[in-house]
Amino acid sequence: MKVSRKTEYGLRAMVALASMAGVDRTVPLREVAEAEAIPEQFLDQIMAKLRRGGFVTSVRGAGGGYQLSRPPEAISIGALVRLLEGSLSPIACVTEDAGMSPESLCDLYEGCHTRSVWMRVAAAVTNALDALTLADVMLNDVPLHV
Numbered sequence: 001m002k003v004s005r006k007t008e009y010g011l012r013a014m015v016a017l018a019s020m021a022g023v024d025r026t027v028p029l030r031e032v033a034e035a036e037a038i039p040e041q042f043l044d045q046i047m048a049k050l051r052r053g054g055f056v057t058s059v060r061g062a063g064g065g066y067q068l069s070r071p072p073e074a075i076s077i078g079a080l081v082r083l084l085e086g087s088l089s090p091i092a093c094v095t096e097d098a099g100m101s102p103e104s105l106c107d108l109y110e111g112c113h114t115r116s117v118w119m120r121v122a123a124a125v126t127n128a129l130d131a132l133t134l135a136d137v138m139l140n141d142v143p144l145h146v
Helices: 005-020 029-036 040-052 077-085 115-130 134-138
Strands: 056-059 065-068
Touching: 005 029, 005 040, 005 065, 005 077, 005 134, 029 040, 029 065, 040 056, 040 077, 077 115, 077 134
Parallel strands: none
Antiparallel strands: 056 065
């Protein structure tokens, strides 16, 4: 699974927000962009998606900016990555998209001998990311074996 820049920057921005302010105060977008060396326009798009997804709140005007919508312990890395990245599945036939059936995505679905490999990979990635919170990442307390 290759993670997009959007997801990489989104996670870094969330860690920066949590470190700078948490749920207590807002941080201007420019401060987060500068702290994490993320292009401000791209970060603005990412933060809009995070706001729509319920991970952050925003305040406009003087003293405005972004803050976490809940404590870092309550923010799942798996949910964050799914919002920014979409499916965590490494291949279409094991997609977690409720609107698509695996059979409709692959002609070889019925007799495929490798699908079980991709199902295991998808389960491992999902379980690993769902076991982590933003607080774990902030504390650099991410176990190598979950």
